[in-house]
Amino acid sequence: MTIGLLVVSLVAQPVWWVGLIREWWTADRRIKQERLTFGSAVYSDKYEVRHFVLLSILFGLISSVISLAVGLTVPTSWWIGYTILALVAIIIGLGARLPITLLVGSVVLYDWFNHSSINRQIMAPMKQWGFSVRTVGLAGLVILSAGVLLLFGFWLRRVGGRFASPKIFAQKRGKLIAGYPFNELLVIPTLVFIPGDFISSHLAFWPVLSFGNTSVTPLFLPLLIGLNLTIFKQAPKTAFRKLSKSLLLLGLLILAGGILSIFVKSASLIVLGVAYICYLGCLIRVRWHDRHQSFWFSKVDHGVRVLGIRPDTPAAKMDIQVGDIITECNQLSVHSENSLYEALLSDPTYCHLKVQTPEGDLKVTETAIFDGAPHEIGIVVFKD
Known part of the structure; x- marks a missing residue:
């Protein structure tokens, strides 16, 4: 019964379905652009949709197993806030552009909210509805961020540059060049624990697990990863492989910082801030390196x-x-x-x-x- 309910909650995950619709629209727009520019599609299949479905399931299974093994517990208010922000980001077209910004920003907002007077005003009446007000340390969210960066790196290594679909651009002097856009999104449904029994108090059939005096509710968290980047002067696959290596290394370093945060609670936001700055540095480095190459995918006279x-x-x-x-x-x-x-x-x-x-x-x-x-x-x- 418990497994069946969790499967139902996964199938009914709105963020995943909106992400799927977004990828379908992205693929359809790409194919139309290719047909308009080159007479026929370079890649006629919607590989973005295939990547989204298959890798969401694969990465979701891996992340859920690891999450359950370590007993990853996230705050109820953060789970709700992040889910809403992820849904809005996909709808307005920023899901693939700001996935890490969304994750880090939601953690910072949660910490601010947790220490503000607004928290007491809002949470007091919600406690009467069974809403858990128990705070959860930020160390778990830092470790979660490290996991997202590691999955990001593996995902980019798997799909980045694999389908080099060209797009024609005109330079200032009218010279035509080709660029290779990468614009994909992934929603990873990860099973996590939510403190309290807020859901089961309204839906009696929902599973609740007890560990000593603590009750937690298992729910799927829709983690976003994505990238919107155009390569102009390198082999696309080479450029994205370099970025994936940087993200994997950064993920391992942040994982070590997250473990440190378990023992030094004040280090959580510092580690998260350093992680975000380094992530931006990885993206800037890829763009800078690409823009400073002498090569262009341009027209030539001798062939x-x-x-x-x-x-x-x-x-x-x-x-x-x-x-x-x-x-x-x-x-x-x-x-x-x-x-x-x-x-x-x-x-x-x-x-x-x-x-x-x-x-x-x-x-x-x-x-x-x-x-x-x-x-x-x-x-x-x-x-x-």
């Missing part, structure tokens, strides 16, 4: 720049990477999209390419292609 490679096409089997420049196709020089397809038509069943890498190295690659359908080779380039 055609590869902006993307569609999956399950002949090009996906070739030794071609995003950023490469195709200089020859079937022994014919190419300098535009039309000249590339004209060269492909010279041999309707086979494709032989001469390619220059961004570092200036030359390589040759070849593959069979779909007979009479050169446009389905799967190479995405600037439109003429």
Whole structure:
């Protein structure tokens, strides 16, 4: 019965469903933009939705097991406040932009509220309804923040740059360049303990666990992680891997700080503040490093720049990477999209390419292609 009720509460989690709708809308908008810019979608499947569903379940299971193992208890008022803020953030489009800001900000607001006179005025009448006013140390929330950063790092390593979907931008002088936006969100339903029996006092069938003289209620907490970042001058996968390493290292350091906060309570907000500053530093470092590279995904005169490679096409089997420049196709020089397809038509069943890498190295690659359908080779380039 208890497990069934928890499953129902997970399925009925509004933040998760709103997040799913947001990812569906994001994927649909991306596909429409790709079709408008390149004639057809680079990635026709809604991979954002697939990532959201599968990784939410996987990470939610992992985080819930760890949470139950350590007995993670979060304050009732913070659980309510964070859930509302997460829901509002997704609705107004800030869920992927400010996930860590939302988490740290909600903890700071909780601590301020807990020490303010407003707390006594609001909580006094709510206590009559069975609302628990027992405070919970911030150390648990610091450890929770460390866990979110670790999951953030693993998530980014798993999906960051894996689907390099280009978007065309115009520079000040009208020169066209390509950037690679990453705009995904994840809602991780994590099972935590809430002090008291506020829910069961109104819903008698809801499970309540007792540990000595303390009662706690198990509930799912919808943790947000997400990122909205565009890479202009690096291989997207490389850039996001570097960021994921920084987040994983930061998560481990904050975890150590959270454990310290258990014994030194005054250190909790300091550790959390340092964590947030370091997190912002990681994002700024990635942006700075990207903006200070000399390379651009831009049009070239001596060939055609590869902006993307569609999956399950002949090009996906070739030794071609995003950023490469195709200089020859079937022994014919190419300098535009039309000249590339004209060269492909010279041999309707086979494709032989001469390619220059961004570092200036030359390589040759070849593959069979779909007979009479050169446009389905799967190479995405600037439109003429």
